[in-house]
Amino acid sequence: MESTLTARDRVGVQDFVLLENYTSEAAFIENLRRRFGENLIYTYIGSVLVSVNPNKNLEIYSKAHMERYRGVSFYEISPHIYAVSDNTYRAMRTERRDHCILISGESGAGKTEASKKILQYYATTCPVTDNMSTLRDRLLQSNPVLEAFGNAKTLRNDNSSRFGKYMDVQFDFRGAPIGGHILNYLLEKSRVVHQNHGERNFHIFYQLLEGGEQDLLSKLGLERNAQKYQYLVKGCCPRVSSINDKNDWKTVRKALTVIGFHEDEDLLNIIASVLHLGNTQFGEGENGENQITTEPQLKYVSKVGTMNEQYPPPPNTHTTHTHACTPPHTFEQFCINYCNEKLQQLFIELTLKSEQEEYEAEGITWELVKYFDNKIICDLVEEKHKGLISILDEECLRPGEPSDISFLEKLEDTLGGHAHFVTHKLANGKTRKVVSREEFKLIHYAGEVNYSVNGELANQSGISVICQSDSQVLSQCFHREEVTDQKRPETAATQFKNSLAKLIEILRSKEPSYVRCIKPNDAKQSGRFDEALVRHQVKYLGLMENLRVRRAGFAYRRHYETFLQRYKSLCPGTWPNWQGRLADGVATLVQHLGYHPEEYKLGKTKIFIRFPKTLFSTEDALEARRPALVLTLQTSWRGYRERAKYLRIRQAVIQSAWRGMKSRQRARCRRHAVDIIRKFIKGFIYRRYERCPENEYFLDHQRFSFLMTLVRNPPKSVLDKSWPIPPPSLTEVLQPYGIAVTKYDRRGYKARPRQLLLTSSFAMLVAEAKLKQRIDYASLRSISVSSLSDGFMVLHVPSEDNMQKVTG
Numbered sequence: 001m002e003s004t005l006t007a008r009d010r011v012g013v014q015d016f017v018l019l020e021n022y023t024s025e026a027a028f029i030e031n032l033r034r035r036f037g038e039n040l041i042y043t044y045i046g047s048v049l050v051s052v053n054p055n056k057n058l059e060i061y062s063k064a065h066m067e068r069y070r071g072v073s074f075y076e077i078s079p080h081i082y083a084v085s086d087n088t089y090r091a092m093r094t095e096r097r098d099h100c101i102l103i104s105g106e107s108g109a110g111k112t113e114a115s116k117k118i119l120q121y122y123a124t125t126c127p128v129t130d131n132m133s134t135l136r137d138r139l140l141q142s143n144p145v146l147e148a149f150g151n152a153k154t155l156r157n158d159n160s161s162r163f164g165k166y167m168d169v170q171f172d173f174r175g176a177p178i179g180g181h182i183l184n185y186l187l188e189k190s191r192v193v194h195q196n197h198g199e200r201n202f203h204i205f206y207q208l209l210e211g212g213e214q215d216l217l218s219k220l221g222l223e224r225n226a227q228k229y230q231y232l233v234k235g236c237c238p239r240v241s242s243i244n245d246k247n248d249w250k251t252v253r254k255a256l257t258v259i260g261f262h263e264d265e266d267l268l269n270i271i272a273s274v275l276h277l278g279n280t281q282f283g284e285g286e287n288g289e290n291q292i293t294t295e296p297q298l299k300y301v302s303k304v305g306t307m308n309e310q311y312p313p314p315p316n317t318h319t320t321h322t323h324a325c326t327p328p329h330t331f332e333q334f335c336i337n338y339c340n341e342k343l344q345q346l347f348i349e350l351t352l353k354s355e356q357e358e359y360e361a362e363g364i365t366w367e368l369v370k371y372f373d374n375k376i377i378c379d380l381v382e383e384k385h386k387g388l389i390s391i392l393d394e395e396c397l398r399p400g401e402p403s404d405i406s407f408l409e410k411l412e413d414t415l416g417g418h419a420h421f422v423t424h425k426l427a428n429g430k431t432r433k434v435v436s437r438e439e440f441k442l443i444h445y446a447g448e449v450n451y452s453v454n455g456e457l458a459n460q461s462g463i464s465v466i467c468q469s470d471s472q473v474l475s476q477c478f479h480r481e482e483v484t485d486q487k488r489p490e491t492a493a494t495q496f497k498n499s500l501a502k503l504i505e506i507l508r509s510k511e512p513s514y515v516r517c518i519k520p521n522d523a524k525q526s527g528r529f530d531e532a533l534v535r536h537q538v539k540y541l542g543l544m545e546n547l548r549v550r551r552a553g554f555a556y557r558r559h560y561e562t563f564l565q566r567y568k569s570l571c572p573g574t575w576p577n578w579q580g581r582l583a584d585g586v587a588t589l590v591q592h593l594g595y596h597p598e599e600y601k602l603g604k605t606k607i608f609i610r611f612p613k614t615l616f617s618t619e620d621a622l623e624a625r626r627p628a629l630v631l632t633l634q635t636s637w638r639g640y641r642e643r644a645k646y647l648r649i650r651q652a653v654i655q656s657a658w659r660g661m662k663s664r665q666r667a668r669c670r671r672h673a674v675d676i677i678r679k680f681i682k683g684f685i686y687r688r689y690e691r692c693p694e695n696e697y698f699l700d701h702q703r704f705s706f707l708m709t710l711v712r713n714p715p716k717s718v719l720d721k722s723w724p725i726p727p728p729s730l731t732e733v734l735q736p737y738g739i740a741v742t743k744y745d746r747r748g749y750k751a752r753p754r755q756l757l758l759t760s761s762f763a764m765l766v767a768e769a770k771l772k773q774r775i776d777y778a779s780l781r782s783i784s785v786s787s788l789s790d791g792f793m794v795l796h797v798p799s800e801d802n803m804q805k806v807t808g
């Protein structure tokens, strides 16, 4: 979110909690309008996503967009259905809790599209192995089939879902989708036999007629002309420009195969039978009885039923009261509104609860916000014995003939005086005019609705005939036991109440996310924003309440780390890096920014900012600081770059100097080696000459080597025959001391032992002295032995050579 906060003036706020005038419905709608005008159809109220139907394709659902939202924090990026999908998915994986996304809004607001986008997001971004790709395809392909059988063109929406849908996707521990199932609620069955003007039957009938191969149609006894079928022309619009039935048929056939309907003959027979039944006519027989007058249709219908079965007479002559219904239109509306009340109750409860929990977890005290709790209306409808549905049940199931009027009277007796229930009789003069004698009015939390009590009773004989069918599909849809069961069956209202209770139970067990869809105009036009219509939906969806609840506490909350990271440059104490505890860093920062105590609270891990203006002024300060920051960054960057460049150059210079020095050293070594070798060769050639410059190196070396050998291997005894012959160059040094250097090796016993020992000691001393380079043995003049019998010996060297006496 932070990245786009600065764009707030141009496109309003992308989170309503940042709206300054948050109690104003007009400001709320204006914000929606401005964003809608720029194709920004998504806006948050905290974590709730508000979506306005654009009625045109926007380039915001590509794979690249999916990637943008993948793994990104909810608020870091502009609002999107993918952000909700991703956030929910990641929360499910990290928290290891079930999550659900509740999509609500009126017909044509974009719920189905939103659910498809969510599924597509998961299908694209979740990890999938090869064998799971089949499952993924099934998940995606379930939609065209559901839409073919459950959607129809209505005045409000060309592809209106005529049922409530709960879709469950299961993921394994790696986050890969491994299964799912779909629960349907309250399919508008009456549409099969009747459509309002401008509306159609379910898509599948038109798709079969338009797209079915000629052979198939002949086999089913159908003609490629929707006008010929009574059930398809009630609304007088079998063709719709925005719908391509022929193409959709292909999609549906393919989808049926993918989801496992390989043998769909049974299914097609049922569809065709419905059309034939619609064309079946009854006439009066000879004895005044009802009889079918259109025989050919029966041939095809009987393929689904059994040939010998007796068909029931027309419904008006024989009825049971299995389902007592107000007319299918108003009863269904009643159920839908009841469902919305329940979902709204859940919505308020959970959003309020989670808000409260967050404050509690963070140790923040806050005041409970007053909001309208619609539980009173839910109770009015569903309470045991006293609720509307209980009264309807009682009326339907009591002995004797139930009637619409007796039902209304019972309602008046039981519910009279309830603040949300009005009838013509109970109303005061003003209201009486708008409630007819056969109606009751419920004051829903979102508005007042009149319901008619007039209705027809459903036919049970037909159901029992269908139950006898051999068709596998039908036998799964209708259960024989239900018909033969002697117990009083549940009314449709109770069935719905029970299934709704189950749905609420399912939803309550999960962590909810909300998508609130809004329809901008009734004409299905793009770019048109009808304020009155939107205002009605904002009210109906309870968005202002939602915002109030969200804002009652704090408009903005962020983890310390995020907050500090974003605004640390505004305070010298926290810039460039805060080293201490994060909470202390934030405290230092807000103190420096001059926040008043009432403007913010510090929780355990988050900062809570109460007013948007506080946040915006901080944002403005950041904006003002930005040029300086940019300059600093640029300077640092340039400095860094130049330093890096200098270091690179310095490294190169040092390397080349080092290499030069090394190669010079190697050349010197080589030259030295050559010198030595040359001196050696020359010395060897002149070795028998007097000491001269040509041989002095060689002779010195020869002497040195000899003496070193003596040092390392002194003769073990005077009798040792391995005593080496000294080189001639040593003779001059040794001979003055009476050492028979030339002969003692061959005639060694001639030399006196003392002289021999002296020779050995002498040799050692000279060698060691040479090694230490402290005397030049050539300059050695004399050696004497210590008179103290202490084994010391003295080497005599001339004093002018600056040599020291060496003793050993």
Ligand SMILES: Nc1ncnc2c1ncn2[C@@H]1O[C@H](COP(=O)(O)OP(=O)(O)OP(=O)(O)O)[C@@H](O)[C@H]1O
Residues within 6 Å of the ligand: 053, 054, 055, 056, 057, 058, 105, 106, 107, 108, 109, 110, 111, 112, 113, 114, 157, 159, 160, 161, 162, 517
């Ligand atoms: N996000 C969107 N982008 C483009 N077009 C959309 C979007 N959402 C909805 N529409 C358009 O609006 C039409 C109606 O949307 P959708 O069928 O989802 O409404 P709905 O709320 O499910 O209605 P119903 O309750 O009648 O089923 C779609 O057929 C589509 O043309």
